[in-house]
Amino acid sequence: MDEETLKFDAIVVGGGPSGMCAAYTMAKAGMDVAVIERGEYPGSKNLFGGILFTTILNKLIPNFWEEAPVERNVISRKFSYLTEDSQLAVELKTEQYNKPPYNNTFTVLRSKFDRWFSEKTESIFNENSFVFSGFTVIDVIKEGHKIIGVVTDKEGPMYADVIICAEGANSLLAEKAGLKKKPEPHDMVTGVKEVIALPSEIINDRFALAGNEGVAIEFFGKAVEGMVGGAFIYTNKESLSVGISCSIVDFTHKNINPNEVLDKFKEHPSVKNLLRGGETIEYSAHMIPEFGYDKLPDLVSHGIMLVGDSAGFVNTSHYHEGSNLAMASGVMAGETAIIAKQKGDFSAETLSLYKEKLNDSFVMKDMKNFRRAAKFLHANPQVLNDYPTTMVQSMVDYFTISERSKVEIRKDVIGGLIMDVKFIKMMWDMNKARKVLL
């Protein structure tokens, strides 16, 4: 760092998981790093549903769970389809996930986790590296085509050989730097969430868990008023994370407020008994990028790389992975910056090594594989609505106890199904859905 002009090897904008992984990677290599975070502390602006996927984190900080503020290790994933008054669910629960590394799936509360990760990163910083909290980056500084620094709302300008833009879903700086355009309503999802406090003994009893075990439940269908999106309940130590997330274009078309959708979800007969006695201790809202592989921004330009949500690295299929892609992209951008420093060349050509690394990794492979998922579900609403609703009703009828013989019931149910949903079209659609979504 050069005292007079505040110059670093790298500036990371944003102290979320992607930015902190980039900073950690570069700090390990002895680089001078500045992380600039607009919140009072890293994590204070951040929330997510609740499952942190930690394959990357566990490589950076082996056995991190022994010291990090994780809530529970997830041993059970449940997928639940809701109709007006019924629920059909599959649950995978396995002891195989109940031992280190715990399937790299932990519930966390971001305000606590991000803060810990920031402190952990600071602990390996050299004397010229800092986390600047409470600083909003308002613009980039350009010299010709090259980005050479940033302007914050507090100090004077800060310079660096490379800027890693890790500002998250609402990526105003990447827009200012000319790397992406303002997103359209169908590019973004909005989630709202409540943290609902309950004693851990009650959570364990209610969800059939012991000790630190956790469950992640995803809900679809009526859970979000038939929109493209889902609802969730994740167990924390002494609270539940309860929320919904749907495309902004759907909220717009339905002319409905996200909080109303959340309230209706909480009232569903299959949901409300899980929340009994709970007290809401925080309400929150955040966006998720859903534009996918086909609309990725420019990931690299002279002196800048985009990572995490600002790049759009989220797998919005049923895997719901954002944190893992964020962390992986952060590490790869950090590694690229290290090589660029060795070469003394931070041009777009050298930095495009970052793109090569991404292409070779699960990040781009998954982005590519699920590129059509969101679009398909918007174009074929029957896949998330009519078909499963009919299936659930058929099952309700099938298991309804009466004096009729099982043979008669079966005939009626199957006959009804075929009449109801135009069976051939359904099989056709479901086959397409399998290809796009799985």
Add this chain to the structure above:
Amino acid sequence: MNIEEALKEPKKLTLEDKLFTVKYNPAKESHIKVDNEICKKCTTNRICLTICPAKVYELEEGHTEVHVSFENCLECGTCRVACTDNAIDWRCPQGGMGVCYRFG
């Protein structure tokens, strides 16, 4: 918590109740500016009024101007994306100010 409390139906919360759970570091100046000239020709049926999870946007009776209660903003960025007329100039609040999640 005793068993009775744990089995109680949860209280229905209004949005105001929910916003009351959120910690804010109040900023003096609004980070959201709305161009009311554009709003006069709004093409989204005033989606800002509906979609904001914190109901920051309100239309006062008899007025055409949108009132912005920026202090309640959760900084999700949804309004800016939903207003396709680009009437909303949304910036991050001053560093350290605005919403400050304790759990997240």
